[in-house]
Structures are given as structure tokens and as C-alpha cells.
Amino acid sequence: MGGWGGFGGVWGDGEEGVRFDSTSLAAVIRVAGELMEVRVGLGVQCMGIKSGLCGHGFVLTGLVSLYSKCGDVDTARFLFEQIERPDFVSWNAMISGYSCNGETESAVRLFRELLHSGGEANSSTIVGLLPVFSPFGHLELCRCIHGFAVKSGVDSNVSVSTALTTVYSRLNEIEFATQLFDEAPEKSLESWNAMISGYTQNGLTEMAISLFRRMQTLKVQPNPVTITSILSACAQLGAVTLGKWVHELIVRENFQSNIYVSTALIDMYAKCGSIREAQILFDTMPEKNVVSWNAMISGYGLHGLGHEALRLFDEMSKAGVSPNGVTFLAALYACSHAGLVREGEKIFQLMSDYGITRGPEHYACLVDLFGRAGKLEEALEFIKGMPVEPGPAEWGALLGACMVHKNKALAQIASDNLFKLDSESVGYHVLLSNIHSSDGNYREAAMVRQAVKKRKMSKAPGCTLIEIGETVYTFISGDRSHPQSTAIYAMLEKLMGKMREAGFQPETDMALHDVEEEEKEQMVKVHSEKLAIAFGLINTKPGTEITIIKNLRVCLDCHNWTKFMSKLTQTGMPVMKLVPTTDGSTNKATVYAGVPEKGDTGKNLGVSEWLSEALRPLKGKGRRGKGGLAQHQGTDVLHVKEAMDVAKALASLKSS
DSSP: OOOTHHHHHHHTTSSSSOOOOHHHHHHHHHHHHHTTOHHHHHHHHHHHHHHTOTTSHHHHHHHHHHHHHTTOHHHHHHHHHTOSSOOHHHHHHHHHHHHHTTOHHHHHHHHHHHHHTTOOOOHHHHHHHSOSSSOTTOHHHHHHHHHHHHHHTOTTSHHHHHHHHHHHHHTTOHHHHHHHHHHOSSOOHHHHHHHHHHHHHTTOHHHHHHHHHHHHHTTOOOOHHHHHHHHHHHHHHTOHHHHHHHHHHHHHHTOTTOHHHHHHHHHHHHHTTOHHHHHHHHHHOSOOOHHHHHHHHHHHHHTTOHHHHHHHHHHHHHTTOOOOHHHHHHHHHHHHHHTOHHHHHHHHHHHHHTTOOOOHHHHHHHHHHHHHTTOHHHHHHHHHTOSSOOOHHHHHHHHHHHHHHTOHHHHHHHHHHHHHHOSOOHHHHHHHHHHHHHTTOHHHHHHHHHHHHHTTOOOOOOEEEEEETTEEEEEETTOOOSTTHHHHHHHHHHHHHHHHHTTOOOOGGGSOSSOOHHHHHHHHHTOHHHHHHHHHHHTSOTTOOOEEEESSOOOHHHHHHHHHHGGGOOSSOOEEEEEEEEETTEEEEEEEEEOOOOOTTSSOOOHHHHHHHHHSOSSSOOOOOGGGOOTTSSOOHHHHHHHHHHHHHHHHHHHO
């Protein structure tokens, strides 16, 4: 529907054109509501007023639904009050209108009025009453509504069970959601979508993928909603092989034109390290919304391509697409990982020009920007000068920077303020303990860890995921649970023997415990990324693409481990790029390996040259820093070094 003018051309004034009645009027209002075309709905309403048809109950009900879906709940409430004898459809429309606009208390109050008036609730009433769009803080209410549905005998209704599955998933009550899904006598496509989305949103990506595969086995045809959810799961898990298969499915089902599917594809490829594929998809999109632009800007930021992210930010403005808070967060993140301090400050100031309120995440990102650049004093002054009270995000970002730059004095200031605001975050306690340990103050470190133990706080261990074929394997430090553990450790011993002969010395400062040097060496030797890389090398052929995902930053010893090993072989090396990504507060790193082909000059390029080419933006020319690295061309120098080191390590292994 292009606008109200089109209807005037068809219907005229009701005399010379085709005559219409209240039924046709209500039908058009319903369609306008589904499309959220409030201007069209307003035009139809005016026509109804002129023709005297707007007083009919089902026309008013349609208008209640229209304005509710378009966010004008006050007008919807006024129109509802004009209905002399509302039927259950009218009640349901207004209850749902309150709920979908976050007015949960008003929805419950109207529901009670319905029951007190002698009305009965049906499945549509329950679906409309559930706070699916704003569930947080309403777990007990959802349980009460669930109980009412059971007593009313409508809990087995597919719409009700799907709505309950969705709301429980969003409240992180995934066991309840799974039970509802499994026990449902009938499962619609929406039911499958709700459960897959629920697993993905709760970080249970393997379960989401498993359910999707089960869905395929049962010949349940997916729709764009299914596709976007499973692509999100692939992005979180780094399952690029499955992501590519889903891409093929998208082409077969002709879903490419769906803007949400295309955006999800861009996000998946970017987070799985394939920034070129992401850019090609973005450039060929016939239509882009703000989410599409955000996904691509974020993708560049994840890859450390800060200049490309800022270029796209400018293009977005020129294209007439207004940035939102997520856009600015992605741009700030890109600046932070590329070391673009001045540019990041300008982006931060630019938010005021667009009337966008800065949130804690924006302030924390700027603190991280200063911290990564080593400007810790500036970061502290920025926090002190904030117009709002600094929270855990800002102080936590400063504490992390203190760990990197070994600034114990500022770390103490940051931790003191941090623990006043968030004393339950085990991650911050572990970070402070590590700062003390790296400074050789094992007594203070032990005291922090003892306090954590007394409060029964636990932290998820560092782990590394690796995808071989279509299967994802997980390793933790010192892991011996894998059937191939003997071969994996034999590979590591072989490597360490060669490296010791060449003079390699482990960075035992990363073993943050007061133990003998020999024991420290043993601790750092079996870090999860080393085990995963050894496993990958054992189970792949040269030239095979390998992906590893680390839920924590690669430590200094692992960095030097790969760097030193790269000296063993200088030519014919596989090219790898390590891409830093984020998932909430968890940092990830994705690695890809491939064998470089001969360039136009007819000679094989070395790893440094190939890595520079791989990380160089598709447009424009970069300038190199020392060692052939693409420094200051939008790449995060630390992460690029790690990428080159891992690439050389793999080359050394595969040539031995």
C-alpha cells in the first residue's frame, strides 16, 4: 500500500466509485494494522466517519488493533471506550494492545474487568495477555497466566503453547520452554521458531542447531524467521560450514530478498571471519535498513577495520539512514579495536547532534578506547567527568585495561569503585587476582580468590571451540577427555621439543600461581587453544579451513608460542586471520587457515605479505608497519600479530 491516495482512486467518494460497507472498511483497517500503516488506517477512519460507518463495533475494534500495533495506545484506549458492548474480540484487541506496548499492568487490569463482567477468556485472550514483548520482571505473572490457561483447558492450544514457550525462553527459563515444546501435541512452524530462537538467545547454540536439523529431518519447511534464528546460532558458535549450507538453503527457497535474512547472513559471515563475503552481500542488497548498516559496521569493527567502519558510517548518513544507539556503539567499538582514539572521541561527541542518549555501553566503550591505547589516566579522568554516575561497565573496562598495562595503582582504584557497585561478578574478582599475581603479589591474589571461594562464586573456565567438518569440538586447559588426547599431547610434545632446541622459553608470568617454574611451564603448555590447534592439525589436510573460537583473549605465552614456532618455516605457509568478536561480555577469536596461491608475480608470498592482503580493506590502499603487518589500516595490531603467529605455527606443524 503506497498511501491513502490509492484508495481514493479505487473507491472514489462512495457514489461514483465502488460502494463499500462496514465489513469492507474493517477488512482494510485490519490489513493496514498488519502492515503498521497508520496513515492509511487514519485515512480509512476518516472515510468511515464521513460515511457514518465508524461507529460499528467491529470497525472500532479494527481501529483499536491498528493504533495498538502502531504504538498509539492512548488512541486505541479512547476508541475501545466508544464501543457500547465490546465482544470478546474487542476485549482481546485492547488487552493485546496494552501488552505489546509494555503496559502489562493495564493489560492485567482490563483482563480482570473482562472476567468480572461475566466474559470468558479464550486462547486469543491468553496469547494477548502474556507479556511476550516485555517479559522481564514478570516471571510470576507468566506462571499465573500459565496456570489459568491449564485450568481453562487452553494450554494445549498451539498458539498458547507457542506464546508460553517464547516468554519462558526470553525469561531464561529454558527448561520450562523445552518441556512445553516437547509436550505440545501439535507443533506449528511458529512453535519450532520459538524454541530455536529461545535456545539461540540463551546461548544454547548447539541445541538450536540440533533442533533445526531435527526440523529438517521431519520435513518441516523453514521460513525467514527460522533462517534468521539459525544464522544467529551459527554466528555465535562459529559454525561457518553450517552457515554456508543455510546460505544455500536461502538461495533454494528464494529468501535472499528478505532484508532480515540478508542482514543475518552478513552478521553470520562477519562473526565467522568471512568479512569479504559479508561485504559482497551488503553491497548487493537492493534494500538496506538501519540494522543492515549496523551489521556491516559492526562486522568491520570485529575485524579491526576501523577506517572501513567509519567510511561506512559516513555513507550511511549520506544515504539518508539515521543512525541509532547501536550504530554509534558499533562505530565506537571499531575505533577502540583499531586504536583510533581521536576518531572515537568525535563519534562519541556526534551522538549529541543526532539526539541520541548515551547509555552505559557507550561510556564503557570510550573508556575501553582510552584503555587499549594505554591512556589510562585519560580513561580515569573521563570516568570522573561523566555527567551520570559511572557504573560497573565503566569501572570494569578500566580494570581490564589496568591488567593489560600492568597498572596496579589504578587497578586498585577501579576495583574499589567496581566492587561497591557489583560485588557479585566473579569475573572482576578473578581479573583483580590476576593483576596481583602478575605483579608477584601472590598473598593478595590468594586473598581475593579465597573471598570468591567463601561466597561460593564460580566462573566459567576458558575454553576453545574448533569446527572440523560440521562438528564443533570444545577444549579446556589441560583437557584429556578427547579420544585423541594421546595424539594431541604427542603433537604438542613434538612441537615443544623443536622449539626448545631453537631456544624458546615459555612466558610463565601467565601462570598466575605461586608454584615452581617447571610446574608453571607445564600449566601454560596445555592451554586450550594449543590443544585445539593440535587437534585441528591432526584431523585436517593442508589447505583445509580451520576455525577456532576462544572465549577469552589469547594469553601472552600462546601468542609467543605461535610467534616463535613461525620461525621454523618461512615459505609455503597457510594464511590465517584472527578476528576478535564479542558476545555480550565474552571476547571471541576466530581463526581461518588456507594455503596461499601464487600471485601475479609468479612467486609465493610470505605470511606477513599474505596476511596484510587478507586484512587490507577491499577499497583503498593501506600502509604497512614493521614486519609487513597492516598496521594503522583499521586493523587491531595485537590481534593481527596473533593471527600471523598462529598462521606460522600451523605452517611449521604441517611441514614437519
